[in-house]
Amino acid sequence: MSSGKVKAGQLWSKNKDELTKQLGELKTELGQLRIQKIVSSGTKLTKIHDLRKSIARVLTIINAKQRAQLRLFYKNKKYLPLDLRAKQTRAIRRRLSPEDASRTLEKTKKRQTHFPQRKFAVKA
16 A cells, blocks of 8 residues: 655646546545554554545645646637636626726717817917
């Protein structure tokens, strides 16, 4: 068995199959340690803690790689899934788009053409 902490830096170079295999090994080892803990309590708790953290690291890297692949897939598409979009505040999401904000209404255009800003001549 692996019996040791898993380093995240080493996991990045592995592919998905290797990561899932390692995840399975870690989970089986954790199950065995939990059974041993019931029989004889001792230093098993620290090993269980390390294993749980290692499993979390492997899962984190699997998810991160998956999200990176999805970002590549949706790169030039018209729409992006909500969970891949940039996280913004509620107010920013509801704000008018720059295109809509710069657009002028027909009534405003007419008012500007018919009643322009008055020009004054100033004597020197």
